[in-house]
Amino acid sequence: MTGDRFARHALIPGWDQQRLAEATVVLVGAGALGNTVAQTLALAGVGRLVVCDPDTVAVSNLSRCPLFRAADAGRPKARVLAGALADLAPGTVVDARTAPHVSGAGLAELREADLVVSALDSRAARISLAGRCTLAGTGMLDGGTHAWGGEVSWYPPGGRCRACGLGPAERAVQDDPWSCAAPDPAAEVGASAPVSALVGAWLADFAVRLLLGLSVPEAPLRVDAAGFAVPLSGAPPRDRPDPDCPLHERLPAEVPVLPLDHEATVADLLDHMDVHEEPLAWAGFSRPVRRRAAVRAVTSRLRSAPASARLSALGVAPREVLPVARRDGSGLRYVELAAAPAEPGGRQGDLTEARRATTEGVL
Numbered sequence: 001m002t003g004d005r006f007a008r009h010a011l012i013p014g015w016d017q018q019r020l021a022e023a024t025v026v027l028v029g030a031g032a033l034g035n036t037v038a039q040t041l042a043l044a045g046v047g048r049l050v051v052c053d054p055d056t057v058a059v060s061n062l063s064r065c066p067l068f069r070a071a072d073a074g075r076p077k078a079r080v081l082a083g084a085l086a087d088l089a090p091g092t093v094v095d096a097r098t099a100p101h102v103s104g105a106g107l108a109e110l111r112e113a114d115l116v117v118s119a120l121d122s123r124a125a126r127i128s129l130a131g132r133c134t135l136a137g138t139g140m141l142d143g144g145t146h147a148w149g150g151e152v153s154w155y156p157p158g159g160r161c162r163a164c165g166l167g168p169a170e171r172a173v174q175d176d177p178w179s180c181a182a183p184d185p186a187a188e189v190g191a192s193a194p195v196s197a198l199v200g201a202w203l204a205d206f207a208v209r210l211l212l213g214l215s216v217p218e219a220p221l222r223v224d225a226a227g228f229a230v231p232l233s234g235a236p237p238r239d240r241p242d243p244d245c246p247l248h249e250r251l252p253a254e255v256p257v258l259p260l261d262h263e264a265t266v267a268d269l270l271d272h273m274d275v276h277e278e279p280l281a282w283a284g285f286s287r288p289v290r291r292r293a294a295v296r297a298v299t300s301r302l303r304s305a306p307a308s309a310r311l312s313a314l315g316v317a318p319r320e321v322l323p324v325a326r327r328d329g330s331g332l333r334y335v336e337l338a339a340a341p342a343e344p345g346g347r348q349g350d351l352t353e354a355r356r357a358t359t360e361g362v363l
Ligand SMILES: [Zn+2]
Pocket: 160, 161, 162, 163, 164, 165, 241, 242, 245, 246, 247, 248
């Protein structure tokens, strides 16, 4: 086969194929919106996608997810999506992370990504991702749907985040997404292929425009399946964070990189700490309570884990930046985990173990 796959792109004013080829997008959520976004970004020629989703394909996904097939039921969504894109758009490298975003993509990866796209189905997960994007200093493009429409919002680096304007009670809400494989009927809402495709296309369009350095609307875009899409009126300026929002910490400009990756053990990590330092995980993990092994407590203190436990099994993401507290309360520093050696085919290892650890941590 000869010819240039992207020949028609070259005719579009403002298009820069090389810029897209060099771009990395972290996509959080491989459901209906995530399918459309991943498919469109890969077709457009985005060079690398890091796709995080802990869930598996359910039969009920097949009506809205163009990259899933009936034979994929029960398989991890992120891996199925990566496999489909390898065929559809082989020029795009897809790193599938079968874990929630907090265990799937480390802060150093978010910091170096050109864009983070949120295609999540829960407010709590969006707020959690917003906090990590703010720490990393990377913009977050967020999409969501309802029965006959949806919304697409751009949160630029240093500007408002998904949690700005929310009260403490709204920020604290725990509405963790239900698993498609084990649906909670109380959490199910209506969803359809046309609406997912419509909102997903807006999300992908904004993503490409942002990667190309082109403008997107100042205010969140309200998409209505009855026939219009308009920026919301009266939205506060997106470049001014809410002063009461607690999610606007930034990582220091310089973070030391340790000579170990997320497959190292807790003992390996502690070799780089002094006795007064307490390295913390961003995702809570469960540990047995002393003398009553049947009772487990959730903690983020890595010294509480077995010394032989791998950081990945405790929910620590690849290239994570870990906070390190001083036991005397005298301050906090950060350390960055090195990149793991690349696996053949550019795919990351299975993070099912990490997912289990973080899921246990939530329960
Ligand atoms: Zn905020």
